[in-house]
Amino acid sequence: MSLSLYINWREWLRHIRNMENKYPDYVPVIKGNGYGFGNRYLADTIYREGKEEIAVGTLEEARQLGKEYTFRQMIVLTPVMTELDVSDLVSGRIYTVGSREQLQYLVTSFDRILSDDRRSWAKTGAPFKLNILLKCQSSMKRYGFSLEDATNIQQWIHDAETDRVHIEIKGLSIHFPKEGLSFSQKKQAIGEWIETLRKSGFSCCRMYVSHLSSQQYRDICKKWPSVHFSIRLGTDLWLYDKSFIETKSTVLDIKKIKRGERFGYKQFRSLKSGYLVYVSGGTANGVGLEAPVFPRSWKERLKLTVFWGLSLFKLQLSPFTYKGKRFWYAEPPHMQTTVLFFPSKATLPEVGEELLVQLRMTTATFDRKVEMGKEMIPYERESEQQEEKGKVQHVIS
Template identity: 65%
Template sequence: MSLTLYLNRRAWLSHMEETEKRFPGFIPVIKGNGYGFGNRYLADEVLQAGKEDIAVGTVDEARQLEKTHSFREMIVLTPLLTELNVADLVPGRVYTVGSREQLRHLAASFERLLSDDRRAWTQTGAPFRLNILIKCRSAMKRYGFDLQEAGKVLDWIREVESDRVRIEVKGLSIHFPKTGMDFAAKEREIGNWLEAARKVGLPAGRMYVSHLTPDQFQNLTRQWPEVEFSMRLGTDLWLSDKSFIETKSTVLDVKEVKRGERFGYKQLRSYRNGWLVCVAGGTANGVGLESPASARGLKERLKLTVFWIFHLFNLHLSPFTYKGKRLWFAEPPHMQTSVLFFPSGSPVPEVGEELPVQLRMTTATFDRLVTDPEVEELSGREEQEEKGKALNAIP
């Protein structure tokens, strides 16, 4: 069985090269499920592309990647509120801090770690240097220091430093919403933070930003040439152009079903004659998982209402398609398999055939990743098979 992600790697790498031209020195974000590709695979690719710095979502993701990959700097985007271990005494990690409480916890965790294991401290021969980024609160209203707190941050840092732990501020970081905020507003927030940082002595030689167009990014570099702006790119880097990827599911089995006949885990009755088609991919792969939708306007609300009515009658539209048409689930997807319903008289796929499937890449897990030249080899093989079928059909 196989739920497969096909990747045109050449075009994908070319896209990364173009991204470097648009956002020089950008920071690739590698987190979660690796945007469907897997964190290790993305780490391999960015190293091959010559990137030395990356950002990860959590400290656990940093630990996992540090076992297999070596980067100059690894930024942890989510504030740390858990305990650390000896493996966290690494020099290249940078922690995001967005409140006094987060700063206290981070420093105290390293203090306890170094106090409990004196060998870890004495081996360094000097106080441990804890690298942090000051997270600036933006219109997102997520974690981050308020602008009015800028003057207190250095005092709070001095409060938590000790003989064992010294804190170095590597720069500022601000995260903007993707929509609903124009560039002028983003520019004002950046300017306000840079001005406040200079007044109170916060290091502001580098600032990490997000959700800007290339022109907007260049505008910032011209307006504040003394600041090194670094663009964080996650979804916009890995998933902005879906033409590089195809996602397909293998047909595992096809069974005829009669109207009124029971089937599946819940032994539901088939409401009409047709076929049950089992395909690779279930809830463990992200099939059937949906994020809450934000309805805007009457049309979107009506659409959601129609789907809600369908659900009342156990009718659930699947992400699988065949010959350009969306297919219905016969029953809720299993862990690694989904069962689709094909009504009698409609074209039915054969066992071993692949069906296109649209998945949310940030929640999808694939059985295999196929890249070119493997993609080209498979495409060529399929083309030869089609030619063979055509020749066999000639009387």
Template identity: 30%
Template structure:
């Protein structure tokens, strides 16, 4: 009765171990929906891997992982003097405060954080071509001046969040590293995201006195897709004749066939589409094709039967979807499971079965 993520446990664990063994200083990223696995499960698996730090997305996620992973917790959303960041109050939970590593992206926030907690642990984020958060070279120098008067502040390193764009990041990181070196900060650790293994090796060779710690999420948890499968349960099957009405909106069947009700709906993320960022001609053509189907009342669903994606009979409901199966196609029985193609980072599964 569920939308289920099934994991080949032996294969998945072997992949996790291989990534950890080949990436010294690995910082597993556990954020959002936990890449479909849930934050709690990923925190426990990071504990099993033996890493000393995990990265979480926001301060609101601390409660999901703090009791399941006993190392340091790097919060990647920059610290601000308002909101959930202030809930991490050292006076309320000193032990947890000692485990937190804040990300600081503004000089004024650095001053405020250290006024509130003089011995706070933190990384300084350097602005990259992503243009999301971070300090300029001049601001890094200003941060160094602030830290010169804060002997108890615990600078854990510099953070760089690179874009996912194709091409090498080496030239950009080398330029940013020049700024880090020139700022004279008392750290030799750099926390990086979205660098390839070859780029990490090249940087380690060029900056031998620095330690580069890769923050890896997708490549770690979802790097071996063959270990993962998603299925939905067939909940009901109804015969349809042309002109029969069905669904919330009383649509009529365009031809004879079958109406399948399957588990998985908008509450799970089914049918909710986010921009993919793809700009190829093929991707644009696919978008136009989907629009054409939608215009005549048909939308291709992520549910597959016998290797063929089936059409939504109407927009998905909260926890179930209606599919139209034309006459002549094999009709699965109630209780059968069918394949579903999803974006793991945008899907909430009813069950995660690790075999």
């Protein structure tokens, strides 16, 4: 039995299509665990919807998706400082660069590849075109060029280029924090970068942004009409409304246990009499994995203190619920199974029944996906293909 992700496919796809109206020309972000859906699943969905440009997190993700899909452009968001090979000599990939060292590493790596593999060099008879995106540092303080660097970037590019590798700037990229920065401050940052780079001789024709509302996005497009803006969408695209999805675990077995009786890997003694309920899903699926919490209020601090105190007595609430009630872990989750403790008077589920489980989607991995309502709506790309033939066929799951 499996840990399952149930998708209200009709409403989820409708939301994805509506995002095109809210954020024209947006760029879908597909990275990590695919926001719980899996990268291939998201890529397949967005490709069939007709999107031609995506952003991925790492070089490895670009390689993997590049083998299966023919997107016109694929942006690698994380600067590449790992080994490149001949397979990376592709034209539709754009590398994010946020420092002189990152720029030099890419050029040196590709130059070495072309030098070692003269056949690749001979195939084109022209220098390899290295497409880059200049990462502009924001108040996030993540990797990125500072405004002080802007006047030197042109020279750094000139110094880095070789006979085999030429650099082409595909645009700018700026990543804003989700909180703590007003829209006026974001506009100011965008304006400073556009103006500074123009003074340095750059033609700023494309800029990728993030964490803006639909109205804010339209406002900056109107304020700088000569710049082609695109917004990257990840969480807001795939996980904007959690009502589109349900995550469920299957009950695998139920064992009665008495107070003081030993059980499990560590042979703990049961604190009470009740039942051990074995359910699908464990650490390999993201069960029990939590992000660090930074409390902002005394209420949040008190809540964390209470949970910490309970854990000293081997009492930790699980994310599994049955009939609206959360249950305690009987012991730490196993790799693919979790053991829950149900009190003697609790209503027990049946073996094979499913329990709701609340997981952090950016760390969750599911054994199966169940699409509900998929037969109701065809994909955009497939609809166009069928309309050309004079017949529309619905996609059936």
